[in-house]
Amino acid sequence: MIQFERVSKVYSGGKSALQNINFTLLPGEMAFLTGHSGAGKSTLMRLICGLEKANDGKVLLNGIDVSGLSKHEMPFLRRTIGMIFQDHQLLMDHTVYDNVAIPLIILGKSAEEIRRRVSASLDKVGLLNKMKFYPIQLSGGEQQRVGIARAIVNRPSVLLADEPTGNLDDKLSKDILKLFEEFNQAGVTVLMATHNMGLIRRRHHRILHLNQGLLEVRS
C-alpha cells in the first residue's frame, strides 16, 4: 500500500515539484500516473522509494513512513519495491542472467536460490532463452523486459515503473503493460507513470494525473 498525506517537495534551488499531494493506492491496486513533462511524476516515484525526501507531509509504504527511515534502514524498504526505468539501466558488460541476478547477489542469496529465481523471472518476461546474451544483442523491448525481470526477481509487493514504454513502439508498449497487469493480478501493487494516453485508454485502472505538481484524480 502506498499513501501520500499532504506531501510537498521543493528541490534545493527553490523549484516546487509537488504540492500537497494526497492519495492512497491499496494493496493489489494498479494505477497510472500521468501528466506533462515536468509535472512531477518522477519526483513522486522517487519519494516512494526514498531516493528523495519530502519537505512536508508523509509518504507511507506498507504503513512505514519512508521519510522517517535512516540511511541504513533504506535497503530494507527497497527490498519491497521493484523499480523500472525508461532507460532500463542495465549493465552492458554483464549478461542478461547477471543483470537480473544483481539484486539477489547483493542480498547474499545462495547460488541455487539465485539460479531458481533468475530463471523464474526471465521465464515470466519470456527471455529464458536469452539469458546468456548481452544487452547490446537484444532489441529495445527485450532490454526493457530484462529491466522488468530484475525488478521482480526479489518478489516485491510494489512495482514502480517510470515511463517504462517511453522508447517502445505501440505493440511492445502494449506487451509491457500486459505484463504489469499480470503481476497486478498476482497481487502486486503497481504504479506506472506514462505520457502515453493512447496506451492506457480503455483500461479500467485509476489515473492519478499531475498538473504542475498538483494532483487531480481521474476516473
Ligand SMILES: Nc1ncnc2c1ncn2[C@@H]1O[C@H](COP(=O)(O)OP(=O)(O)OP(=O)(O)O)[C@@H](O)[C@H]1O
Ligand atoms: N534534482 C532536481 N533538482 C532540481 N529540480 C528538479 C530536480 N528533479 C526534478 N526537478 C524539477 O522538478 C519538476 C518535476 O520534475 P519531474 O522529473 O518529477 O517531472 P516528470 O513529470 O517526471 O517529467 P518527465 O515526464 O519529463 O520525466 C521539474 O520542474 C524539474 O525540472
